Amino acid sequence: MFDFLEGYDVLGAFWTTVQLTVFSGVGSLVWGILLAGMRVSPVPLMRGFGTAYVNIVRNIPLTIIILFTSLGLADIFGVTMGAEDFKIQGFRLAVLGLIAYTAAFVCEAIRSGINTVPLGQAEAARAIGLSFSQTLRLIVLPQALRSVIGPLANVLIALTKNTTVAAAIGVAEAATLMKTMIENEAQTVAIGAVFALGFVVLTLPTGLLLGWLGKRLAVKR
């Protein structure tokens, strides 16, 4: 019944999806935290940059961002991301595009988390002589992050599915293989179902695990 799968490296394609997700996930978490830090910074220039970045990037379709990394950054500006192989270059460009895009959403999730931390926490931190960045790093962000694990799980799930856009620049992940298979095989519905299931298998445990973690790590007040 599943003989249409023969000759295709479905697991390999999903492995690429997982890699895209993990690299982009870690990258966008780091960049998103930095952006959130900028958005609450007392320095107007940084606040302005953070606000502008988020509002521009999150309103551009991901496809355009991913295409720009390849057609713009790589082809026009010659950014090769240190890769000689075209495939590796495509993968790295896709990760870059996904980080740039997802970080805007991570930033906003974290910023809403920062707003849940009572003002008194930052005041007490400043009152014992902590600097702005120490206050943010040691007191505010640790509490903010714990309160937004749920929303961050949403962003991660969206990111997992958004990796399919990397197909637009030829990265051999799950959606690329699905397209190939649909062109070559007759069982289009079955193929679609297999890939849909594959994504659910990836994202469902993510959501459950992070939901549990969010409850466990919640800050008691």
Added chain:
Amino acid sequence: MTEVAVAKEDVAASDDLVVLKSVNKHFGALHVLQEIDLTIGRGEVVVVIGPSGSGKSTLCRTINRLETIDSGSITIDGKPLPQEGKALARLRADVGMVFQSFNLFAHKTVLENVMLGQLKVRKTDKKKAEEQARALLDRVGVGSQADKYPAQLSGGQQQRVAIARALAMDPKVMLFDEPTSALDPEMINEVLEVMQQLAREGMTMVVVTHEMGFARSAANRVVFMADGRIIEQAAPEQFFSNPRSDRAKDFLSKILHH
């Protein structure tokens, strides 16, 4: 009585530790601090009382610049309050603050709360910071709670931890912003006792409070504020038995007899 405070400082500077000169502050149209002049001497315990909205909390918060001022000057130990930045952070480390709502770091244990300033601001090594923190927690009577989180403690215990956290920085002056106002009545005394002990040891203290008993027994001076002004200041004996201004008489008659 003042030997602890004196021993800690170079006596070279004058004996005025905190000096406010014609300080003004507005919240929008509200003129919350009007031409405030106040001098607090080394080792002095000043209690600020007055009706709600009189600006006493704001006054307390301006001293470590948690509230900025519009005009006037504030100096601490001879140095004017710096602008936001590293210098201000250094100054705040020398000014202990205790808040009405405790504000213990909710994601850190009691011990970590008290150690944090020494570790991150004073860069003390961990062992020494822990030793000092445990000693302070014992001193305020919550040594056995060191490994719990703030939410597991009663309000009175939390406030005593907050006092220990401020003391851990070896502050020159301690600010108390209504430290007992959020506490259940039976917990107020345990906090006041710690504060009285501090006063006896010669700590310079500015205390905004509604606890007249504390003002009577621990204060060197009572400052009475209303409508953003200092109406009168006097020794507690004199203020409570014989207030000069009508505003203070009115206030005292409302809170002392019923």
